[in-house]
Amino acid sequence: xxxxxxxxxxxxxxxxxxxxxxxxxxxxxxxxxxxxxxxxxxxxxxxxxxxxxxxxxxxxxxxxxxxxxxxxxxxxxxxxxxxxxxxxxxxxxxxxxxxxxxxxxxxxxxxxxxxxxxxxxxxxxxxxxxxxxxxxxxxxxxxxxxxxxxxxxxxxxxxxxxxxxxxxxxxxxxxxxxxxxxxxxxxxxxxxxxxxxxxxxxxxxxxxxxxxxxxxxxxxxxxxxxxxxxxxxxxxxxxxxxxxxxxxxxxxxxxxxxxxxxxxxxxxxxxxxxxxxxxxxxx
Amino acid sequence: xxxxxxxxxxxxxxxxxxxxxxxxxxxxxxxxxxxxxxxxxxxxxxxxxxxxxxxxxxxxxxxxxxxxxxxxxxxxxxxxxxxxxxxxxxxxxxxxxxxxxxxxxxxxxxxxxxxxxxxxxxxxxxxxxxxxxxxxxxxxxxxxxxxxxxxxxxxxxxxxxxxxxxxxxxxxxxxxxxxxxxxxxxxxxxxxxxxxxxxxxxxxxxxxxxxxxxxxxxxxxxxxxxxxxxxxxxxxxxxxxxxxxxxxxxxxxxxxxxxxxxxxxxxxxxxxxxxxxxxxxxxxxxxxxxxxxxxxxxxxxxxxxxxxxxxxxxxxxxxxxxxxxxxxxxxxxxxxxxxxxxxxxxxxxxxxxxxxxxxxxxxxxxxxxxxxxxxxxxxxxxxxxxxxxxxxxxxxxxxxxxxxxxxxxxxxxxxxxxxxxxxxxxxxxxxxxxxxxxxxxxxxx
Numbered sequence: 105x106x107x108x109x110x111x112x113x114x115x116x117x118x119x120x121x122x123x124x125x126x127x128x129x130x131x132x133x134x135x136x137x138x139x140x141x142x143x144x145x146x147x148x149x150x151x152x153x154x155x156x157x158x159x160x161x162x163x164x165x166x167x168x169x170x171x172x173x174x175x176x177x178x179x180x181x182x183x184x185x186x187x188x189x190x191x192x193x194x195x196x197x198x199x200x201x202x203x204x205x206x207x208x209x210x211x212x213x214x215x216x217x218x219x220x221x222x223x224x225x226x227x228x229x230x231x232x233x234x235x236x237x238x239x240x241x242x243x244x245x246x247x248x249x250x251x252x253x254x255x256x257x258x259x260x261x262x263x264x265x266x267x268x269x270x271x272x273x274x275x276x277x278x279x280x281x282x283x284x285x286x287x288x289x290x291x292x293x294x295x296x297x298x299x300x301x302x303x304x305x306x307x308x309x310x311x312x313x314x315x316x317x318x319x320x321x322x323x324x325x326x327x328x329x330x331x332x333x334x335x336x337x338x339x340x341x342x343x344x345x346x347x348x349x350x351x352x353x354x355x356x357x358x359x360x361x362x363x364x365x366x367x368x369x370x371x372x373x374x375x376x377x378x379x380x381x382x383x384x385x386x387x
Numbered sequence: 388x389x390x391x392x393x394x395x396x397x398x399x400x401x402x403x404x405x406x407x408x409x410x411x412x413x414x415x416x417x418x419x420x421x422x423x424x425x426x427x428x429x430x431x432x433x434x435x436x437x438x439x440x441x442x443x444x445x446x447x448x449x450x451x452x453x454x455x456x457x458x459x460x461x462x463x464x465x466x467x468x469x470x471x472x473x474x475x476x477x478x479x480x481x482x483x484x485x486x487x488x489x490x491x492x493x494x495x496x497x498x499x500x501x502x503x504x505x506x507x508x509x510x511x512x513x514x515x516x517x518x519x520x521x522x523x524x525x526x527x528x529x530x531x532x533x534x535x536x537x538x539x540x541x542x543x544x545x546x547x548x549x550x551x552x553x554x555x556x557x558x559x560x561x562x563x564x565x566x567x568x569x570x571x572x573x574x575x576x577x578x579x580x581x582x583x584x585x586x587x588x589x590x591x592x593x594x595x596x597x598x599x600x601x602x603x604x605x606x607x608x609x610x611x612x613x614x615x616x617x618x619x620x621x622x623x624x625x626x627x628x629x630x631x632x633x634x635x636x637x638x639x640x641x642x643x644x645x646x647x648x649x650x651x652x653x654x655x656x657x658x659x660x661x662x663x664x665x666x667x668x669x670x671x672x673x674x675x676x677x678x679x680x681x682x683x684x685x686x687x688x689x690x691x692x693x694x695x696x697x698x699x700x701x702x703x704x705x706x707x708x709x710x711x712x713x714x715x716x717x718x719x720x721x722x723x724x725x726x727x728x729x730x731x732x733x734x735x736x737x738x739x740x741x742x743x744x745x746x747x748x749x750x751x752x753x754x755x756x757x758x759x760x761x762x763x764x765x766x767x768x769x770x771x772x773x774x775x776x777x778x779x780x781x782x783x784x785x786x787x788x789x790x791x792x793x794x795x796x797x798x799x800x801x802x803x804x805x806x807x808x809x810x811x812x813x814x815x816x817x818x819x820x821x822x823x824x825x826x827x828x829x830x831x832x
Binding site for chain 1: 409412433
């Protein structure tokens with residue numbers, strides 16, 4: 105058969121949306137670390153790493169699927185679940201619409217099943233372009249269903265976490281997702297099943313304080329900001345200058361919150377290996 | 388516009404639709420059966436989902452599997468292609484119920500046009516000529532009177548009939564009584580419904596069809612006609628546009644009928660009205676196809692309009708930016724259907740592996756196919772493997788171009804009908820454009 109990869113993707117913007125696209129996406133991109141200007145399209149073909157300094161750019165959930173899972177293995181779940189505006193929060197509807205346009209996704213997380221190097225697993229990836237990957241009722245529900253499905257089907261869970269925390273526009277409804285998802289993770293763990301989380305830049309707030317830190321194996325991307333309250337908030341509250349690199353992945357590794365820092369080029373291999381080592385867990 | 392579409396089909400038409408989607412920036416989900424794992428449409432689409440085992444009934448006709456594939460991948464619409472579920476009103480309704488746009492007319496329109504009697508009644512109401520006939524034949528006296536009005540030869544058919552049963556040809560008044568009694572008896576015993584109808588038998592006819600495109604705002608345009616009279620066992624094998632045997636005045640009349648018809652039923656999307664044209668040059672509505680057709684490329688070439696893209700756009704609610712007066716057809720286009728059949732063995736269908744593939748090219752040559760070198764043809768599906776379409780300023784030049792392109796086509800490893808078309812190009816009946824639907828029968832092919 106002809107491999108899908110033989111054909112290049114023309115990557116054309118949806119008809120009628122061409123102008124909107126031009127505003128959203130600058131053709132050239134400047135690396136925030138080494139300031140080298142590079143073509144965005146060249147990044148999209150690889151792993152979204154800076155060509156010069158190797159800086160890990162933020163990656164959309166769909167791209168994350170593509171670079172992590174075996175080609176064609178992904179079966180998406182809960183596609184139709186999306187946030188409404190339960191509290192009538194001012195401006196939330198517009199914000200949701202803008203987030204959908206910007207990210208091309210209905211919600212801030214994609215869930216489903218697939219395989220990594222032939223090892224079947226349940227998988228989720230959060231979308232930073234959707235309101236910074238914040239967790240509302242829909243995100244909580246999608247994740248809960250994923251862990252429940254994984255438990256029923258005796259599958260390990262691999263998740264890429266990137267989130268600003270609970271979604272303020274959904275108030276207490278979004279806060280209670282912390283408990284709900286945590287419960288589902290706990291049941292999954294009690295069944296003896298493996299959960300691996302990869303924390304990306306940035307993993308903070310209610311997400312960091314719930315399912316992100318509950319994983320059996322916690323990996324992180326280099327330089328990722330990981331913490332509950334952000335450094336700026338802490339500085340303002342404590343009126344103290346924080347040390348360089350505070351709350352970065354390397355710092356959290358030293359403090360024992362993170363098990364290992366893995367470069368993007370090595371993540372798929374490592375995830376595959378971990379899954380294979382735990383094959384048959386919970387049987 | 389839809390961000391993602393599921394294509395519920397296979398073969399060249401699936402590839403055709405995927406190509407349109409790619410140009411429009413729409414993401415595509417292909418479906419395939421276990422026998423089609425290596426098919427081209429699977430490789431070309433952004434995502435591919437297996438929907439069942441090889442037999443079509445379990446895969447490409449498996450409505451539940453197709454719907455779950457569409458919903459699980461987050462599709463917004465389903466393109467049915469042609470054949471399979473493209474004219475299945477239940478499937479169209481099921482899509483709508485699940486929040487998916489079926490790219491085609493409404494389930495109700497498909498259902499009405501699928502019922503041949505109902506379709507004819509509707510057309511007659513809209514002022515479109517239908518084959519003269521009479522329903523509700525009660526007794527012999529009424530039958531005789533109706534027969535004389537219609538004229539001979541005529542056909543007596545069972546209302547609930549099918550498969551050629553309950554049909555009698557009547558050449559004159561003296562045969563009528565006998566045929567009527569026999570047909571009524573057969574209708575009762577075969578279909579438990581003695582009801583009969585009568586219709587004029589048209590012989591030496593041309594099959595001429597009109598391509599229409601309508602948006603949801605009621606704007607309807609016609610893109611000229613296609614002559615599909617070259618048929619083998621009631622299957623079209625070659626189509627051309629325009630029809631060489633009709634005058635501009637006749638064409639205008641045909642277009643008028645077509646627009647009357649689609650306006651009356653508030654049609655949406657692409658569709659085709661099929662007419663028979665008798666030796667006197669009169670048109671009779673035969674049926675309407677509520678979908679994209681195999682031969683749509685000939686119309687695309689003479690009109691310069693991408694019908695698949697406009698089909699998707701109108702389904703997404705985009706109004707047509709052009710009106711009938713903006714449509715100008717130009718030149719002449721011919722399509723030859725290349726089937727995996729062996730003309731030397733009575734057109735027996737066959738499979739095989741494509742060892743060498745050379746696709747003809749050059750200006751005005753289009754080759755729609757899902758073949759690639761090394762592809763193993765599964766035996767479970769329709770035998771159409773490629774469509775060669777040429778376009779030139781005149782019919783004469785188009786014929787020469789077609790002959791040259793056919794001779795350049797190489798598909799080694801599979802028996803196919805390209806050489807049969809080569810012979811056809813030199814057939815005097817075809818060359819002068821006068822051929823009728825029984826041409827190949829008369830020629831003994």
